[in-house]
Amino acid sequence: MEKFTVHTGRALPLRRSNVDTDQIIPAEYLKRITRHGYEDALFSAWRKNPDFILNDPRYSEVSVLVAGPDFGTGSSREHAVWALQDYGFKVVLSSRFADIFRGNSGKIGFLTAVVAHDVVEQIWDMIEADPSTEITVDLVDRVVRMGDLEAPFEVDDYVRWRLIEGLDDIGITLQSADLIGEFEAKRPSYMPTTA
Amino acid sequence: MGKTLAEKVWDAHVVRSAEGEPDLLFIDLHLIHEVTSPQAFDGLRDAGRRVRRPDLTLATEDHNVPTFDIDKPIADPISRAQVQALRTNAAEFGVSIYSLGDIEQGIVHVVGPQLGLTQPGMTVVCGDSHTSTHGAFGALAFGIGTSEVEHVLATQTLPLKRFKTMAVEVEGDLPEGVTAKDLILAVIAKIGTGGGQGYVLEYRGKAVRALSMEARMTVCNMSIEAGARAGLIAPDDITFDYLKGRDRAPSGADWDTAVAYWRTLVTDADASFDQIVTIDAASLSPFVTWGTNPGQGVPLSSNVPSPSDYADEGDRVAAASALEYMGLVAGTAMKDITVDTVFIGSCTNGRIEDLRAAAEVFQGRTVAAGVTALVVPGSVRVRLEAEAEGLDKIFTASGAEWRNAGCSMCLAMNADKVAPGQRSASTSNRNFEGRQGPGSRTHLVSPQVAAATAVLGHLASPADLPAPAGV
Numbered sequence: 001m002e003k004f005t006v007h008t009g010r011a012l013p014l015r016r017s018n019v020d021t022d023q024i025i026p027a028e029y030l031k032r033i034t035r036h037g038y039e040d041a042l043f044s045a046w047r048k049n050p051d052f053i054l055n056d057p058r059y060s061e062v063s064v065l066v067a068g069p070d071f072g073t074g075s076s077r078e079h080a081v082w083a084l085q086d087y088g089f090k091v092v093l094s095s096r097f098a099d100i101f102r103g104n105s106g107k108i109g110f111l112t113a114v115v116a117h118d119v120v121e122q123i124w125d126m127i128e129a130d131p132s133t134e135i136t137v138d139l140v141d142r143v144v145r146m147g148d149l150e151a152p153f154e155v156d157d158y159v160r161w162r163l164i165e166g167l168d169d170i171g172i173t174l175q176s177a178d179l180i181g182e183f184e185a186k187r188p189s190y191m192p193t194t195a
Numbered sequence: 196m197g198k199t200l201a202e203k204v205w206d207a208h209v210v211r212s213a214e215g216e217p218d219l220l221f222i223d224l225h226l227i228h229e230v231t232s233p234q235a236f237d238g239l240r241d242a243g244r245r246v247r248r249p250d251l252t253l254a255t256e257d258h259n260v261p262t263f264d265i266d267k268p269i270a271d272p273i274s275r276a277q278v279q280a281l282r283t284n285a286a287e288f289g290v291s292i293y294s295l296g297d298i299e300q301g302i303v304h305v306v307g308p309q310l311g312l313t314q315p316g317m318t319v320v321c322g323d324s325h326t327s328t329h330g331a332f333g334a335l336a337f338g339i340g341t342s343e344v345e346h347v348l349a350t351q352t353l354p355l356k357r358f359k360t361m362a363v364e365v366e367g368d369l370p371e372g373v374t375a376k377d378l379i380l381a382v383i384a385k386i387g388t389g390g391g392q393g394y395v396l397e398y399r400g401k402a403v404r405a406l407s408m409e410a411r412m413t414v415c416n417m418s419i420e421a422g423a424r425a426g427l428i429a430p431d432d433i434t435f436d437y438l439k440g441r442d443r444a445p446s447g448a449d450w451d452t453a454v455a456y457w458r459t460l461v462t463d464a465d466a467s468f469d470q471i472v473t474i475d476a477a478s479l480s481p482f483v484t485w486g487t488n489p490g491q492g493v494p495l496s497s498n499v500p501s502p503s504d505y506a507d508e509g510d511r512v513a514a515a516s517a518l519e520y521m522g523l524v525a526g527t528a529m530k531d532i533t534v535d536t537v538f539i540g541s542c543t544n545g546r547i548e549d550l551r552a553a554a555e556v557f558q559g560r561t562v563a564a565g566v567t568a569l570v571v572p573g574s575v576r577v578r579l580e581a582e583a584e585g586l587d588k589i590f591t592a593s594g595a596e597w598r599n600a601g602c603s604m605c606l607a608m609n610a611d612k613v614a615p616g617q618r619s620a621s622t623s624n625r626n627f628e629g630r631q632g633p634g635s636r637t638h639l640v641s642p643q644v645a646a647a648t649a650v651l652g653h654l655a656s657p658a659d660l661p662a663p664a665g666v
Contacts, residue, residue: 016516017509018388018488022627027606031259031273033233033280045629068509070389073422073488074625075606076324077231078340096389099424100324104340156356158216169342170242173350176211176219180247180352183210183221188456190449191223192312194253194291 001109003166007090008136009063011146012053013124019067020074021101025083027075038083058131065092066123066135072101072112081105091137093144093153095120106159107169113137113153115144122149139164197463199360200429201395204335204460208318210352217354223317224251225347226303227290229281230258230608231322235345236284246288248351253312254285254292257302259608262571262598265295274609288348301574301600304328304542308412309576311441315430315457320347325542325624327418330427331411332434333460335395337425358424359469361394362462365402367476372658374552375410376544376622376641378402378474379417380482380492386472388490391423394470397462398428402476408437409548416543417624420489429461481656483529484626484639486517491626493529495644495656501525520628521636522616529654532638536619537568537595537649538631539642541605544622545573547580549642554586556646559663562594563652569596569611571603595649607632620648 029041046052053059065084071094072080081104084092090110095117105112115123126133126146135146137153139160144151162169198206211219225248232254239245246252259274269275278295285292293299299306304325307313313329319336320326322344329336339353347353363382396418398411406414411428418426435454438444445453481495491514493500502514502525518525523532539545539553550572562568570590572578578600581587587597604611605623607630613619615634622645623630626637638654647655 015512017513020488020625020627022606022625022630026629026633027608028633030230030608031271031277033237033277035234035237045633070392070422073388074324074419074627076322076338076340078234078322078342081340096392098389098422099392100338100340100419104342107340107342107346158356169354170244170346170349173219173346173352173354176352177350179211179219180221180350184248184351187221187223188452190445190453191317192314192443192445193250194224194312194443195250 001166001168004109004111004163005140006136006138007063008134009090010061010132011064011066011123011127011135012059012062013127014053014065014067015124017068018070018073021072021077021080022074024072024080025077030077030079035082036086038079039086042083042087063088063090064135064137065089066120066127067092067094068120069094069096069117071097073098076100078104081108081110085110093120093123106156106163109163109166111137111139111155111163113144113155115151115153119151197466199462199466199468200333200397200427200460201335201358201360204316204318205357207316217356219352219354220318221352222320222347224307224312224319226307226319226321227252227254227344228257228303228323229277231341232344233277233280233284234341235348236288238345239348244349246290246348249289251351252290252348254281254290255300255303255306256281256295258602258606260295260601261609262601262603262611265599298575301576302542302545302602304416305545305573305577308332309574311438311444314438314444315434316460320353324419325416327424327426328412328416328542330415330418330425331408333427333430333457335425335427338419358395359393361391361396361423361470361472362468363396363398364471364473365398365400365476366473367402368405369402369476369479372656373479373481374641374643375406375413377479377482379414380484380489380639381479382474383417383421383490384492385474386421388420388488389422391418391421394423396421396423396426398426403428404431407548408433409546412546413543417489420624430457481641481644483644483654485521485523485529486514487520487626487628489624489626489639491517492639495529495654497529499523499525499527499529530659531653533618533653534566534620534638534648535617536613537566537645538604538619538621538623539569539645540571540573540603541623542573543624544642545571545577547577549622550577550581550586553642553646554589556643556650556657557589557593557595560593560650560660562649566649566652568594568649569598569604571598572600574600604631606630620645620654
């Protein structure tokens with residue numbers, strides 16, 4: 001997993017709440033069995049509308065998505081995070097994220113930073129005033145900076161540590177293989193198996 | 196202080212716990228399907244890892260399989276390749292699989308319970324957010340992403356941060372004609388699509404205790420639509436009666452041992468929840484959605500709301516956008532909304548009780564002109580049971596289509612889609628933009644409302660129907 005410490009880039013103001021994972025990537029793209037190459041799928045239904053903000057050339061080089069509350073609701077599809085990553089996004093800022101989306105992001109080094117909604121509103125206004133303004137998301141100090149704005153964001157301590165170190169979760173868990181074996185030996189024999 | 200049910204199940208599965216780190220939880224049952232697993236198996240191969248417990252892992256084909264011509268090769272080459280990848284991976288890693296054509300094939304959340312694999316006190320995961328369904332048995336069950344699928348395949352565990360707990364107390368009795376689907380849609384409308392974030396919901400109270408296992412599965416299924424990763428219900432005699440004699444349920448002396456343990460799986464009287472929500476069951480009536488998220492629901496007897504009805508600016512914007520997408524005008528009576536398609540099925544409402552309820556409404560009546568009605572059983576077993584009871588004959592006599600098992604039009608990954616701009620009444624779980632096909636417009640409803648809507652051609656409940664012919 002790639003390390004994440006500080007990222008600076010242009011941002012996309014997505015003034016919508018409840019952006020569900022069916023919007024981030026519609027189900028038709030979920031038939032693929034590959035792990036990469038989902039950039040074309042990102043927001044594909046909305047991108048058919050020429051007025052959708054991602055089609056605006058002023059936002060052609062964005063890497064930070066700034067969205068309304070309840071981002072990533074619905075389906076557990078990790079493809080939603082892959083599509084954002086493949087498109088070039090490194091971070092999403094929102095005041096609230098769906099649990100599964102957030103978990104999926106943390107697993108693969110994609111940052112979901114929780115900021116207060118009034119901060120989201122300020123950032124939206126600043127981006128729209130000048131889309132070339134860059135925003136910095138500093139995971140080490142847990143702050144976002146843009147122009148004169150500096151605001152803290154929330155991120156789980158453990159996820160933050162793994163992102164900064166770029167650590168693979170499975171490798172960490174396998175260090176506890178003996179404990180897993182001990183647990184398995186104590187499970188009741190009546191519990192079902194699929195064999 | 197005592198523990199809640201969710202805390203008891205959690206604590207019984209902690210393999211490792213350390214300050215400042217997530218708990219490492221053992222997973223008792225891992226269900227997989229074709230859509231969210233291929234990249235996980237690739238990850239195992241790349242790292243030279245094996246599946247730690249193939250005997251606790253089960254694969255079924257459901258999300259993108261066709262519901263007709265299932266004896267022929269899958270027509271869509273991309274779907275076919277994905278299903279083939281699941282079969283190849285299952286064979287290579289020694290995982291049991293129920294493929295298209297197998298009598299045990301079906302939607303993963305219908306298959307687990309009907310086999311008796313889902314039992315009280317277990318941890319159950321699947322790369323699908325509706326895994327919360329299994330919570331109906333008092334299991335801690337939740338959806339995971341593909342990286343977590345790989346993690347469970349490799350280690351049979353997951354590192355997880357403890358959930359908070361929320362009690363959803365449904366007091367009193369549900370009125371006649373009000374179903375589990377109406378109840379859960381009303382709960383979601385009350386707490387919102389984000390209200391359950393970070394929580395496990397425990398559904399409690401007299402109205403919940405009175406529900407059958409299938410109805411409890413409908414309720415727990417949609418916990419995720421309220422933002423909660425899991426929802427559960429304490430097991431009781433209704434749960435044990437459902438499980439007894441099922442293929443993978445314990446038997447003989449093991450049954451008694453298991454039931455003695457399962458009876459301890461209740462929230463202690465002195466336990467406390469982080470939050471409590473109370474619903475008066477008697478106040479409920481058939482409930483339907485009007486918008487583009489499952490929290491945008493109202494009683495069927497009311498009208499399409501107006502953005503100005505909402506105090507919050509974000510809600511107003513969302514309502515206006517939903518009305519535009521749905522092609523609806525505020526103030527329209529919900530019952531005046533006409534539909535093109537009716538879908539009865541899914542992991543929410545594709546079980547035998549759901550089909551019986553729909554068939555009772557269709558009996559002696561016909562689907563309205565211009566409406567396409569699709570009935571898709573949740574599993575092959577459900578299909579066979581329905582056919583043994585003659586339900587298929589009722590559906591086809593009324594003009595509805597009777598199909599083979601799968602997720603079908605709930606997410607439209609296969610050929611079953613609502614056409615662009617068309618409107619459906621659907622017993623599924625999500626009314627997101629384009630969920631049932633690009634440009635589709637979805638109203639979430641119960642099986643009874645779906646069937647009555649198919650007959651009248653507009654949103655309706657069975658109470659709105661004239662008496663059937665020949666009765």
